[in-house]
Amino acid sequence: MPLDILIVDDSAAIRKILQRVLRQADVDVGQVYEAGDGLEALETLKKHKVHLVLADVNMPNMNGMQLLAEIKSDAELASVPVIMVTTEGSQSKVMEAAQLGAAGYIRKPFSADQIKDKISSLF
């Protein structure tokens, strides 16, 4: 079954790069949705069922950690894996993401293989 994926990042450049990486991954990618911040992501998640979320941490309006907490506290969304893709590399941020229920934490700069390997390990 193709995976529908939501990319959440305020940088259009990163969204474009991740789109390209997903199309090259060894998983069957279906629809890829994009959102520029956490609030926009929640709106998208209300309209579309996705199998995976890739989210930045530092974003306007609602950051990635707040988005992660919202997803994990929503009974309908809680099972959707969320991978954080961010410049924030401190141990405290990694631990915070893990405690909130993130399925992975990838630090920018990332290689295409890191993204592909992480997704392959989840599906």
Added chain:
Amino acid sequence: MPADLKDSIVKAVAAATNEVFSTMLVMEATPGEAYCEKVPQVSDGVVAFIGLAGKWTGTGMISCSPALACRLASQFLMTDYQPGSEAVNEEVLDAVAELANIIIGNAKNLLEEELGPMGMSIPTVIFGRNFTARSAGQGEWVVTPFQCEAERLEVRMHLAPARDPMPLRHGYQPPECVELR
């Protein structure tokens, strides 16, 4: 600025820039000799900057020519942006802003080991000619130049102790110290 802080900034910026160039741009950036300046000597081209705040506060900035901005965006997004001022479009500016975010963010991660946690603002990018940049405060900027193909990329960072450090998160309480026996 204390010499050891300048050295730490130069090392952190060089390591972060090298990692970004090798991982996401597949290009070489050769660091030149770093120096300090009171006022950022940037008046043309593409400039992206990011605020830093914590016990130490300041700004990180990257600057380059429009031609190099197009070249970096081409590598980053795997799309051909021909050099020239007309080609410095929104996608090129967004790519430079994100590169600044990753370079300054990774340098910040390395400096946090020494200076404590710092938060980062969202990047701002400017493209133009004949502008002047100023920063409030008396501190110096550490400038690390990089040679990238035939062009020059400059990474600037200015950091000073915060007079009244802002809490990193509203309501955050630092853990109490416990004496271990």
